[in-house]
Amino acid sequence: xxxxxxxxxxxxxxxxxxxxxxxxxxxxxxxxxxxxxxxxxxxxxxxxxxxxxxxxxxxxxxxxxxxxxxxxxxxxxxxxxxxxxxxxxxxxxxxxxxxxxxxxxxxxxxxxxxxxxxxxxxxxxxxxxxxxxxxxxxxxxxxxxxxxxxxxxxxxxxxxxxxxxxxxxxxxxxxxxxxxxxxxxxxxxxxxxxxxxxxxxxxxxxxxxxxxxxxxxxxxxxxxxxxxxxxxxxxxxxxxxxxxxxxxxxxxxxxxxxxxxxxxxxxxxxxxxxxxxxxxxxxxxxxxxxxxxxxxxxxxxxxxxxxxxxxxxxxxxxxxxxxxxxxxxxxxxxxxxxxxxxxxxxxxxxxxxxxxxxxxxxxxxxxxxxxxxxxxxxxxxxxxxxxxxxxxxxxxxxxxxxxxxxxxxxxxxxxxxxxxxxxxxxxxxxxxxxxxxxxxxxxxxxxxxxxxxxxxxxxxxxxxxxxxxxxxxxxxxxxxxxxxxxxxxxxxxxxxxxxxxxxxxxxxxxxxxxxxxxxxxxxxxxxxxxxxxxxxxxxxxxxxxxxxxxxxxxxxxxxxxxxx
Numbered sequence: 001x002x003x004x005x006x007x008x009x010x011x012x013x014x015x016x017x018x019x020x021x022x023x024x025x026x027x028x029x030x031x032x033x034x035x036x037x038x039x040x041x042x043x044x045x046x047x048x049x050x051x052x053x054x055x056x057x058x059x060x061x062x063x064x065x066x067x068x069x070x071x072x073x074x075x076x077x078x079x080x081x082x083x084x085x086x087x088x089x090x091x092x093x094x095x096x097x098x099x100x101x102x103x104x105x106x107x108x109x110x111x112x113x114x115x116x117x118x119x120x121x122x123x124x125x126x127x128x129x130x131x132x133x134x135x136x137x138x139x140x141x142x143x144x145x146x147x148x149x150x151x152x153x154x155x156x157x158x159x160x161x162x163x164x165x166x167x168x169x170x171x172x173x174x175x176x177x178x179x180x181x182x183x184x185x186x187x188x189x190x191x192x193x194x195x196x197x198x199x200x201x202x203x204x205x206x207x208x209x210x211x212x213x214x215x216x217x218x219x220x221x222x223x224x225x226x227x228x229x230x231x232x233x234x235x236x237x238x239x240x241x242x243x244x245x246x247x248x249x250x251x252x253x254x255x256x257x258x259x260x261x262x263x264x265x266x267x268x269x270x271x272x273x274x275x276x277x278x279x280x281x282x283x284x285x286x287x288x289x290x291x292x293x294x295x296x297x298x299x300x301x302x303x304x305x306x307x308x309x310x311x312x313x314x315x316x317x318x319x320x321x322x323x324x325x326x327x328x329x330x331x332x333x334x335x336x337x338x339x340x341x342x343x344x345x346x347x348x349x350x351x352x353x354x355x356x357x358x359x360x361x362x363x364x365x366x367x368x369x370x371x372x373x374x375x376x377x378x379x380x381x382x383x384x385x386x387x388x389x390x391x392x393x394x395x396x397x398x399x400x401x402x403x404x405x406x407x408x409x410x411x412x413x414x415x416x417x418x419x420x421x422x423x424x425x426x427x428x429x430x431x432x433x434x435x436x437x438x439x440x441x442x443x444x445x446x447x448x449x450x451x452x453x454x455x456x457x458x459x460x461x462x463x464x465x466x467x468x469x470x471x472x473x474x475x476x477x478x479x480x481x482x483x484x485x486x487x488x489x490x491x492x493x494x495x496x497x498x499x500x501x502x503x504x505x506x507x508x509x510x511x512x513x514x515x516x517x518x519x520x521x522x523x524x525x526x527x528x529x530x531x532x533x534x535x536x537x538x539x540x541x542x543x544x545x546x547x548x549x550x551x552x553x554x555x556x557x558x559x560x561x562x563x564x
């Protein structure tokens with residue numbers, strides 16, 4: 001066509017060429033340089049070149065593999081005049097996996113998306129958080145400068161400069177004169193992508209190069225990420241049992257973690273793990289939660305949870321404890337009934353483990369992949385502590401599908417009575433004991449009033465409740481733009497499904513409205529590792545990629561334990 005002098009396979013690549021020249025060098029193709037080479041800068045393809053500027057180059061001239069065999073190169077009428085070692089010809093890394101496949105940038109252009117700028121050109125997140133003070137650590141800047149890495153900022157929530165001091169001297173200041181004894185620690189929630197699930201769902205990773213999907217490539221990356229983020233508590237999902245047994249557990253133990261693990265009950269050989277640094281915590285109890293019930297048809301799925309009660313080692317009362325729960329709820333968007341029941345079972349176990357001697361609850365952190373999006377009924381139930389599901393379609397519970405296919409209405413009640421869990425998400429046996437103990441102390445008139453309330457709650461059985469006042473570490477949208485944060489990104493979707501929920505202290509500025517009350521002290525959110533947008537993630541070809549070896553991002557938060 002327009003450039004018959006060029007071989008066809010070279011013409012196809014011309015759009016992506018970038019070249020840098022020493023002012024004294026020329027490359028001739030029986031025609032001026034400007035007619036066949038695109039220069040870096042804002043110039044249309046094959047436009048005339050701007051005047052070249054002299055520059056120093058250290059790379060040697062080399063013939064690139066796309067030119068084909070030397071004989072073919074000779075027959076294409078190429079001439080190199082007076083080239084020296086200072087010349088260099090660069091081609092960006094190819095994103096095509098096989099012949100005939102269009103480059104990724106072209107696919108996005110055809111789909112109507114704008115060209116995506118590199119991560120370092122994105123707007124600074126410091127102006128996007130309403131109550132945060134932004135601090136970018138040197139380590140994160142270093143990681144962001146490496147080609148192909150995702151640059152994530154650390155955001156500290158503060159109203160006073162003393163919070164920034166805590167950031168700089170993490171672990172050195174464990175006292176708070178305003179609120180009594182304090183204890184600072186970090187928590188990570190990370191779905192590390194089971195290798196079995198990756199291979200069973202290979203259609204989700206068509207955008208990835210094959211070599212990046214091998215476990216031998218992925219595990220060192222995941223371990224390096226865990227080392228760099230250096231959380232005191234790890235809540236991991238999709239931990240494959242054989243990998244956990246042979247290398248994950250030993251690797252984490254060598255980093256100072258104690259590990260607790262619960263494998264799924266079915267054929268899928270992965271599960272949930274909670275690992276904590278023994279220098280920070282000691283283990284009080286570990287309780288696995290199985291969501292499968294052989295005698296209940298509704299509960300025929302093999303998802304699991306894990307609930308740990310941990311005792312801080314420093315500057316805390318002897319009775320201080322923190323409850324940490326981890327789970328991975330069912331994925332199926334059309335089975336909201338199962339998701340809500342699994343969640344109720346986890347909350348019932350937490351309510352069983354977390355009570356203190358005075359009847360109040362210790363601070364609670366719930367991490368995991370909930371397979372539900374922000375604003376969905378399931379998400380609102382966790383945060384608001386109540387949900388009236390009367391008339392709610394089964395496919396709308398998780399909000400995963402914009403046009404849900406599961407149109408069946410949730411039954412009332414959702415789960416059968418023999419599960420032994422009330423609509424308040426506690427074990428009925430313990431609820432009865434609590435009511436009996438309370439009844440002994442009440443006068444007869446107050447007891448009658450209590451019975452009326454119990455009868456009323458039985459009539460309103462479509463209302464679910466739980467006893468915890470929970471906030472989310474993340475806000476899920478960038479406030480100035482309204483663009484959603486993303487925790488997972490693959491070939492099919494990019495959404496938020498991973499969360500860290502916590503029971504907020506009274507003076508926690510980052511807590512959402514409705515979470516002001518704390519049962520026993522509480523947790524103050526000091527900071528979090530900022531999430532990214534879908535656009536950010538596609539600048540590094542989505543997830544997994546060369547440096548991030550899961551299809552989920554790790555969530556990381558720093559808390560301060562406040563005791564009264």
